Amino acid sequence: MRNHSEACLRIGARLGLAWLAVLGVAAAQASSAGKPETRRPARVEVRQDVTGLTITQQLRVNAEVRADYAAAVGLLEQGQHEAGIAALLRVLERAPDVLAAHIDLGIAYATTGDLDRAEASLRKALELSPRHPAAHNELGLVLRRKGQFKAAKESYQAALDAYPDFHYAHRNLAILCDLYLANTTCAREHYEAYARLAPADTETAKWLAALQNRAGGKEAE
Numbered sequence: 001m002r003n004h005s006e007a008c009l010r011i012g013a014r015l016g017l018a019w020l021a022v023l024g025v026a027a028a029q030a031s032s033a034g035k036p037e038t039r040r041p042a043r044v045e046v047r048q049d050v051t052g053l054t055i056t057q058q059l060r061v062n063a064e065v066r067a068d069y070a071a072a073v074g075l076l077e078q079g080q081h082e083a084g085i086a087a088l089l090r091v092l093e094r095a096p097d098v099l100a101a102h103i104d105l106g107i108a109y110a111t112t113g114d115l116d117r118a119e120a121s122l123r124k125a126l127e128l129s130p131r132h133p134a135a136h137n138e139l140g141l142v143l144r145r146k147g148q149f150k151a152a153k154e155s156y157q158a159a160l161d162a163y164p165d166f167h168y169a170h171r172n173l174a175i176l177c178d179l180y181l182a183n184t185t186c187a188r189e190h191y192e193a194y195a196r197l198a199p200a201d202t203e204t205a206k207w208l209a210a211l212q213n214r215a216g217g218k219e220a221e
Helices: 016-027 063-077 081-094 101-114 115-128 133-145 149-164 169-178 184-197 203-220
Strands: 043-049 052-058
Touching: 043 063, 052 063, 052 101, 063 081, 081 101, 081 203, 101 115, 101 133, 101 149, 133 149, 133 169, 169 184, 184 203
Parallel strands: none
Antiparallel strands: 043 052
């Protein structure tokens, strides 16, 4: 089997510092205890550089929730997925709008093979932030594993519609088109986009060459 690895964002590990930094600032703005608040769409800021995306959310939470979220991320990083899931669920009981927790929960469920709960967690994140690129990317991975290839493609494309230079979504869409949809045109387009955006990944040239060889062989037949 060809060695293609899909790109999964570790929200807690890769983006957790940015999330927690903003959560800490926002916590100082919290309203008085017990005061009712009007529910609003999640405010998310996405910045991109050569290393990938940095995603932050303005949200009002207390120090205990921030500490518990950091502990949950630590458990996931140590491979303690069941304990990490339980910790994330406790965070979300008290702070249901923490997007990073929903996405981390979806990734953790997917890691344990619970794809239905993974999908539900990621769709909850997208209810809160419909253009969230990481949530769309992770949902695409889950849907691909469930054999829902058309839906997976739509999810990757949604990430790219929001952020056209999101290289992980390009790579995952290329792999989907190449290995599961047999769509050479789509695969080539997104391999090439990924190669342009992530030139340090030398595997991409091999994938493109293999794709071209297979396409050439079919034409020769």
